[in-house]
Amino acid sequence: xxxxxxxxxxxxxxxxxxxxxxxxxxxxxxxxxxxxxxxxxxxxxxxxxxxxxxxxxxxxxxxxxxxxxxxxxxxxxxxxxxxxxxxxxxxxxxxxxxxxxxxxxxxxxxxxxxxxxxxxxxxxxxxxxxxxxxxxxxxxxxxxxxxxxxxxxxxxxxxxxxxxxxxxxxxxxxxxxxxxxxxxxxxxxxxxxxxxxxxxxxxxxxxxxxxxxxxxxxxxxxxxxxxxxxxxxxxxxxxxxxxxxxxxxxxxxxxxxxxxxxxxxxxxxxxxxxxxxxxxxxxxxxxxxxxxxxxxxxxxxxxxxxxxxxxxxxxxxxxxxxxxxxxxxxxxxxxxxxxxxxxxxxxxxxxxxxxxxxxxxxxxxxxxxxxxxxxxxxxxxxxxxxxxxxxxxxxxxxxxxxxxxxxxxxxxxxxxxxxxxxxxxxxxxxxxx
Amino acid sequence: xxxxxxxxxxxxxxxxxxxxxxxxxxxxxxxxxxxxxxxxxxxxxxxxxxxxxxxxxxxxxxxxxxxxxxxxxxxxxxxxxxxxxxxxxxxxxxxxxxxxxxxxxxxxxxxxxxxxxxxxxxxxxxxxxxxxxxxxxxxxxxxxxxxxxxxxxxxxxxxxxxxxxxxxxxxxxxxxxxxxxxxxxxxxxxxxxxxxxxxxxxxxxxxxxxxxxxxxxxxxxxxxxxxxxxxxxxxxxxxxxxxxxxxxxxxxxxxxxxxxxxxxxxxxxxxxxxxx
Numbered sequence: 001x002x003x004x005x006x007x008x009x010x011x012x013x014x015x016x017x018x019x020x021x022x023x024x025x026x027x028x029x030x031x032x033x034x035x036x037x038x039x040x041x042x043x044x045x046x047x048x049x050x051x052x053x054x055x056x057x058x059x060x061x062x063x064x065x066x067x068x069x070x071x072x073x074x075x076x077x078x079x080x081x082x083x084x085x086x087x088x089x090x091x092x093x094x095x096x097x098x099x100x101x102x103x104x105x106x107x108x109x110x111x112x113x114x115x116x117x118x119x120x121x122x123x124x125x126x127x128x129x130x131x132x133x134x135x136x137x138x139x140x141x142x143x144x145x146x147x148x149x150x151x152x153x154x155x156x157x158x159x160x161x162x163x164x165x166x167x168x169x170x171x172x173x174x175x176x177x178x179x180x181x182x183x184x185x186x187x188x189x190x191x192x193x194x195x196x197x198x199x200x201x202x203x204x205x206x207x208x209x210x211x212x213x214x215x216x217x218x219x220x221x222x223x224x225x226x227x228x229x230x231x232x233x234x235x236x237x238x239x240x241x242x243x244x245x246x247x248x249x250x251x252x253x254x255x256x257x258x259x260x261x262x263x264x265x266x267x268x269x270x271x272x273x274x275x276x277x278x279x280x281x282x283x284x285x286x287x288x289x290x291x292x293x294x295x296x297x298x299x300x301x302x303x304x305x306x307x308x309x310x311x312x313x314x315x316x317x318x319x320x321x322x323x324x325x326x327x328x329x330x331x332x333x334x335x336x337x338x339x340x341x342x343x344x345x346x347x348x349x350x351x352x353x354x355x356x357x358x359x360x361x362x363x364x365x366x367x368x369x370x371x372x373x374x375x376x377x378x379x380x381x382x383x384x385x386x387x388x389x390x391x392x393x394x395x396x397x398x399x400x401x402x403x404x405x406x407x408x409x410x411x412x413x414x415x416x417x418x419x420x421x422x423x424x425x426x427x428x429x430x431x432x433x
Numbered sequence: 434x435x436x437x438x439x440x441x442x443x444x445x446x447x448x449x450x451x452x453x454x455x456x457x458x459x460x461x462x463x464x465x466x467x468x469x470x471x472x473x474x475x476x477x478x479x480x481x482x483x484x485x486x487x488x489x490x491x492x493x494x495x496x497x498x499x500x501x502x503x504x505x506x507x508x509x510x511x512x513x514x515x516x517x518x519x520x521x522x523x524x525x526x527x528x529x530x531x532x533x534x535x536x537x538x539x540x541x542x543x544x545x546x547x548x549x550x551x552x553x554x555x556x557x558x559x560x561x562x563x564x565x566x567x568x569x570x571x572x573x574x575x576x577x578x579x580x581x582x583x584x585x586x587x588x589x590x591x592x593x594x595x596x597x598x599x600x601x602x603x604x605x606x607x608x609x610x611x612x613x614x615x616x617x618x619x620x621x622x623x624x625x626x627x628x629x630x631x632x633x634x635x636x637x638x639x640x641x642x643x644x645x646x647x648x649x650x651x652x653x654x655x656x657x658x659x660x661x662x663x664x665x666x667x668x669x670x671x672x673x674x675x676x677x678x679x680x681x682x683x684x685x686x687x688x689x690x691x692x693x694x695x696x697x698x699x700x701x702x703x704x705x706x707x708x709x
Contacts, residue, residue, distance in 0.1 A: 050639055050681055057675040062653040071651055071675050079679075083644040092650040120650065278646065284686040285648055300650045300680065307676050308654040313604035319658040324674060326630070333511070333632040334602040340513050341595045344520060345571050 004268065005244045005420075007413055015241040016214060017193045019222040023175075024191055027183045034362050035179065035221045036172035044230045044294035048339055051288065053307055053331045054078065058321050062093070068100040072115060088114045090282060092300045094123040095263050102266055116278055119267045120301020121239065121286065124260070125223055126164040128246045129171060131255035132216030133157070135409070138254075138402040140208055140393045148372050168224075173362040175217040177369035182213070185381045202387035204404070209377060209393075211406040219245055227299050231286040236271070243268050251412040254405070291339040307331055461584060499587060506589045507632055510598070519591045521570060523577040530580070534573050582617040593618070597625040642681035649679040 003009060027033045057074060060067045072091070079086055091101060101117035133141065137157045145153040155170060183191065190199060193214055200206035219242050229235050247264035250257035271279065287297035290306070298306075311328045376392045378384050394401060453459030509519040524531045571592070578590030597620040600610065613619040620628070656672045 050637070052636075052639070052679050052681070054677040054679065056654065056677070059673060060675050061655070061673040062651070062675060067675070071677070075647075075649055075651070075677065079647045083647065085644070086647055087645045089647045089649065092648075094652060097651065120652075281646055281648065281682055281686050285680060285682065288680060301652065303680075304650045304652040304676060304678055307678055308652060310602060311654060311676060312656065314602060315656070316604060316607065319656045319670075319672060321672065324656065324672065328676065330629045330633045331602075332637060333629060334598060336513075336637060337510060337595065338599045338602050340516065341599050344516060344595075345568070 011241050020193050020218050023179050027179050035175040038295045041229050041294040048292040049288035055325050056328050062097045088116055090116045092118045092120050094120050119263055121299040122302035126161045127260050131249045131257045134255045135405040136212050139405055143393045143397045171220050173365040174369055175221050176366040177373055178213050181373050199385045204389050205392040206384050228295055228297050231284055233283045236283045248409050248413050252408045524574055579617050601625045639681055643684050646682050648682050651675055651677040
């Protein structure tokens with residue numbers, strides 16, 4: 001486990017470097033490049049994924065073990081009615097649901113041996129973003145946002161998954177601006193991750209900026225694009241590499257996402273230990289396509305979030321148990337019909353603006369972020385790498401200068417390695433990892 | 434059907450009654466009947482799908498009655514392969530109207546000449562032209578759909594039915610919905626709800642799926658019933674629910690090896706128990 005989650009593992013280093021190089025190539029090829037634009041997906045079958053929305057369980061949640069037990073029982077019964085003699089169920093959920101299922105399996109192994117839980121990656125992505133956000137909030141993001149939004153920023157340190165889209169937008173235009181800046185000022189022959197960190201090691205501002213770019217922005221954008229692709233074994237392998245980055249970030253006190261650190265370990269363990277035929281199903285089905293448009297897949301748990309949102313919309317504000325039970329299954333017809341309708345009436349143009357998928361251009365914000373970054377990073381390569389212990393992001397900003405976020409992560413990595421070695425000796429089951 | 438044909442033949446031969454005045458209800462009824470007879474005799478065929486136009490029973494409720502007409506519309510909505518034919522049927526049934534509409538909205542800018550003069554024909558421009566024509570076709574169909582709705586409130590033009598379903602999914606504001614219903618742009622809210630309810634009982638056709646492994650996702654979805662907004666006498670209530678969706682596992686990716694599966698169970702048991 002220690003080597004797998006080591007930040008110096010070759011796969012992690014190569015993956016982040018390759019992801020950065022890919023972004024650099026895109027910036028160099030297109031002056032108007034923006035992070036997070038839809039990419040082509042040749043492996044996509046071009047058809048929407050079929051799904052079935054069930055009549056919801058009412059007066060039931062996902063917090064308590066009892067409720068989770070009931071839901072799993074219902075799933076079991078329904079599948080037994082439908083497919084007599086089925087062998088196992090892959091059940092996907094958010095962190096809370098996944099955690100409950102794992103613990104139910106531990107406690108009542110015989111009853112849930114056929115349940116294979118997997119974690120939904122939309123939630124993972126949103127919490128990865130949140131962890132990075134909290135980690136770099138004091139050292140960099142708050143002062144940057146004050147400058148960027150002229151003291152009127154609406155982005156906060158604490159937010160929930162419901163607000164994720166605003167922060168996702170920020171990450172996209174910040175990455176766009178940062179990549180444009182780095183590509184513009186860095187000499188061509190040293191434009192790679194290791195060289196940049198090496199040259200900028202004596203400049204604190206540059207180091208913080210580059211760590212935010214390499215540890216948060218580039219992995220986030222790459223994961224976002226990976227999850228838009230049709231699911232495949234290669235895509236799953238790449239995604240798992242980012243779990244090791246996410247795990248250490250989530251363990252820090254500033255990020256305060258310890259449960260997601262646990263989830264990362266469980267998810268990696270499951271992927272490596274589940275039998276190949278079940279893994280093959282997960283590899284092929286971890287993302288779904290609502291409209292059948294290549295490059296616009298969503299993780300399975302995102303489908304469930306959409307069902308939640310749509311089910312509230314079709315209630316028209318009049319809530320009763322009967323209405324909920326009657327109307328939610330209507331989505332079985334409504335969602336595919338809506339998708340096919342948009343495809344038919346002209347959502348056939350695959351550019352972002354015309355696809356009817358709500359993506360907007362970040363050009364204006366990216367330009368503004370570029371100007372702010374240019375001001376903070378010195379406006380030239382020489383200033384960028386000049387030795388300095390000051391954090392320009394916090395220049396003139398009140399409050400105590402916080403510890404550099406990447407140092408906090410490194411401390412967590414060391415403490416995790418020590419912890420796992422100790423536990424491994426005590427438990428003796430680490431050979432499965 | 435026999436009665437209708439007889440009536441139509443009599444009407445055409447002028448044996449019984451004088452012909453109805455232009456644009457009267459009887460005139461439109463006769464026209465619809467004559468059109469259907471003509472279509473049946475000519476066996477007009479859909480160019481794309483080789484499907485007889487007459488076979489699309491959603492165009493008229495005259496011949497088959499309301500119940501069969503509604504069921505036919507449901508079949509069309511549920512079978513996505515039929516959509517191109519169903520969504521273009523009014524254009525093909527009403528060539529005169531279609532031609533008139535095209536003339537009315539004819540753009541003075543001749544794109545073909547302009548492109549020839551200024552640009553070379555590329556694959557991209559060709560596709561753009563195809564998309565434009567497709568969209569113009571849908572626009573024309575929508576105009577004809579509204580005209581058909583004006584003929585009778587019982588007509589269910591395919592595009593308007595689809596549009597109403599989309600509006601229902603998106604939770605369109607009720608006042609706006611009422612206005613659109615009056616303008617014949619949408620079916621009424623109640624009609625749409627009943628229609629979708631019937632459809633959801635029928636269910637969409639599913640591809641063949643693996644039976645040894647299942648795949649589903651669930652998440653909580655909580656509703657807050659506000660007293661001020663609802664129609665109940667009791668207190669405001671927080672209703673917790675769990676939404677569950679299953680995704681059918683294609684046969685191509687399934688295939689569970691039971692020997693592997695039992696190994697997996699053993700591994701899980703040995704790993705998870707000591708961590709309790």
